[in-house]
Amino acid sequence: MRTPLSAALLAAALAAMPTRAAEPLPSWNDGPSKKAILDFVAKATKDGSPDFVPPAERVAVFDNDGTLWAEQPVYFQVAFALDRVKALAPKHPEWKDKEPFKSVLAGDLKTALAGGEKAVAGLMLATHGGMTTAEFDETVRDWVTTARHPTLGRPYTELVYQPMLEVLAHLRANGFKPYITSGGGVEFMRVFAERVYGVPPEQVIGSSGKLKYEVRDGKPVLVKLPEIDFIDDKAGKPVAIQKHIGRRPVMAFGNSDGDFEMIQWTTTGPGPRFGLIVHHTDAEREWAYDRTSHIGKLDKGLDAAPKAGWTVVDMKKDWNVIYPAPK
């Protein structure tokens, strides 16, 4: 039963709400980026507005690497795969003489990753394949707890962008359903996406290896095969969105040209649409890179944004905080 005291507390809480609702993006400096996000959400949720979006259609898609968390000096899942190579090396004596494993074990990252995306995919398949999904889940869980970023010294899952966490929260508070749509591995991201971003497993879309259903000693398992199933990047992103969600999103957030088609697909549908690119401009607090970067290259998107009406976030200018305070 509600006591008079709890009723008073409830009233106080309700009275406090408008204030909090009026400042949903505290880590964003006032300016066109912040205004664009707030204005879009306001008009899309205003009943009777010509730009009203019914709750079921409020789908927002987010890239992960470079959009929700950092991606330098290597994609964090690559760091995980490199750590896996080291952990698994005793069981694979043949890796001593075989690239890219040889260079990984010698600490020569440049040579190890010289083969580009293909080398990275090979590392992931070799280190992730053969495990059951449950074993893989446990390995990732372990890694995100113990591994530290090489220069920042913090757990990778703390290197998420505080301003983007606030966007996720603001969207959820307004009936939007945020999905992650990333080139990263879906099984990898699902381990921490709910805890870190509040995004449940069924709203995580990513690249994937093939899976095989097996009954081992009477117990069903799903085994990760060392074979690529789907690469969720570039033109693969709209495809994955259609397959997984079956609705065209109304908001899309990315940072690199790998997100170009996702933002294009999202923003060219009928009705109100919103596209945003996080431009990494802050060499001091984070990293500054775009048109010529090997990781997170942003070239086509920068050229297309003004004409397409996409918001380009100037990280240095628009964000007053990058990462959440250490816990």
Added chain:
Amino acid sequence: MRTPLSAALLAAALAAMPTRAAEPLPSWNDGPSKKAILDFVAKATKDGSPDFVPPAERVAVFDNDGTLWAEQPVYFQVAFALDRVKALAPKHPEWKDKEPFKSVLAGDLKTALAGGEKAVAGLMLATHGGMTTAEFDETVRDWVTTARHPTLGRPYTELVYQPMLEVLAHLRANGFKPYITSGGGVEFMRVFAERVYGVPPEQVIGSSGKLKYEVRDGKPVLVKLPEIDFIDDKAGKPVAIQKHIGRRPVMAFGNSDGDFEMIQWTTTGPGPRFGLIVHHTDAEREWAYDRTSHIGKLDKGLDAAPKAGWTVVDMKKDWNVIYPAPK
């Protein structure tokens, strides 16, 4: 502002609720099947119960053909594909001399489908491929409005099982999230799943063809390629569930051996689990078929059910209504 009249109506509505909640499955006769469903939902949602399932984990998966709607004399999507062959024939003069199109056009269904699953897949790819997802959506929408079942004379979307609609509603009312996991095409089912079953597009998992993202005259489209991407049947079902949902369901509903692995995967996890097979036993009101049927063969499942603790619905005995009343 609430008037005294609306307050009275509200009170009346609230007073009526317990009655409705007490009889959530009116089309089910009293018996072990109905009891098993109600008991499971009751214990899974009872706070403090050892079998309590947290709301986020309340995932239920349903096969479609033969579980949520009928599947005789041919899977309804096959009927759609046959109708598409006829509609597209003028544009494909070569079909006159090419099987299985030749037999479809001559009305010889037996010869047309003699090639089994492969022939059916070929028909679907030939008739669905090349369209954009938007065009396909419109074509299906049209078909479900105009086509009629050959012997029952009703629209296919009215040949859904009323008792299963009640299960879906009961689960939703108790915080479960029902997914469809069917061998049928995902793009096909999504057109009507929300209207007919209350299952939104993002909760529909099915077989799929490959998609291609293209910009046509400056306008992005997703094109259906005449190439299979994934067959969501048998051991493919747990794989699709993992890829799409990333959680192991706690309830699974199927009718044929194509659902065996899905029910097995669901019911062998830790904690409370529920598996159900719809056994087609009603030759008068529906169809009676199981171990030797070409469509919806149920053999392995019937043998495994008693030991596995799966509920086997005797359609003739357990259901007092099959289809919803005609509108």
